[in-house]
Amino acid sequence: MTADRQPPPPRPLLPLVGVGVDVHAFEAGRELWIGGLHWPGETGLAGHSDADVVAHAACNALFSAAGLGDLGAQFGTSDPEWAGASGLKLLAEAARRVRAAGFEIGNVSVQLVGVRPRVGKRRAEAEQVLTEAAGAPVRLSAATTDGLGFTGRGEGLAGIATALVFPGPAPS
Numbered sequence: 001m002t003a004d005r006q007p008p009p010p011r012p013l014l015p016l017v018g019v020g021v022d023v024h025a026f027e028a029g030r031e032l033w034i035g036g037l038h039w040p041g042e043t044g045l046a047g048h049s050d051a052d053v054v055a056h057a058a059c060n061a062l063f064s065a066a067g068l069g070d071l072g073a074q075f076g077t078s079d080p081e082w083a084g085a086s087g088l089k090l091l092a093e094a095a096r097r098v099r100a101a102g103f104e105i106g107n108v109s110v111q112l113v114g115v116r117p118r119v120g121k122r123r124a125e126a127e128q129v130l131t132e133a134a135g136a137p138v139r140l141s142a143a144t145t146d147g148l149g150f151t152g153r154g155e156g157l158a159g160i161a162t163a164l165v166f167p168g169p170a171p172s
């Protein structure tokens with residue numbers, strides 16, 4: 001059998017988990033977008049897109065679970081389509097690609113690592129827009145790292161996510 005006639009891989013019988021991380025440095029003069037929300041008065045993050053580390057970590061976790069690589073592989077910085085793109089746009093497109101690859105999405109959980117913004121007071125709002133974008137439940141939590149590391153020093157923010165996907169209906 002030649003390389004281009006390999007049989008398709010067996011369909012997984014169990015749900016598949018994925019992991020995702022994203023980090024961006026603060027950059028003065030940029031707007032801050034986190035969890036699909038604008039945070040007025042907060043310093044923004046440097047990036048080719050809006051640098052929403054929560055949405056990006058969620059995308060990375062979804063791609064990881066579905067075996068689709070990662071954010072950079074799917075949304076290259078050379079593509080003007082993603083210049084300035086919102087995290088919600090990237091998350092909606094990531095979810096679309098995961099479903100197109102034959103998976104249903106169970107849920108995504110994301111933790112923001114950093115001191116500011118304080119996500120607790122806007123958690124419900126962020127979870128709503130992220131869930132709408134993914135078409136599946138997305139939960140958001142946060143931790144400060146107690147002053148340690150680059151997040152503790154206020155140099156940037158990190159997002160860490162897990163995602164669960166499961167095989168969709170078998171193709172007929």
Ligand SMILES: Nc1ccn([C@@H]2O[C@H](COP(=O)(O)O)[C@@H](O)[C@H]2O)c(=O)n1
Nearest residue numbers: 114115116117118119120142143144145
């Ligand atoms: N950006 C953040 C960071 C934390 N929180 C909330 O504060 C709690 C305490 O944080 P620790 O790092 O000291 O554990 C945390 O559990 C969150 O509820 C937040 O809202 N936004």
Ligand SMILES: C[C@@]1(CO)OP(=O)(O)OP(=O)(O)OC[C@H]1O
Nearest residue numbers: 047048049051071072075077082
């Ligand atoms: C999102 C993309 C594309 O606009 O750019 P950035 O906003 O810089 O974000 P990063 O987390 O470095 O992922 C790479 C790219 O996919």
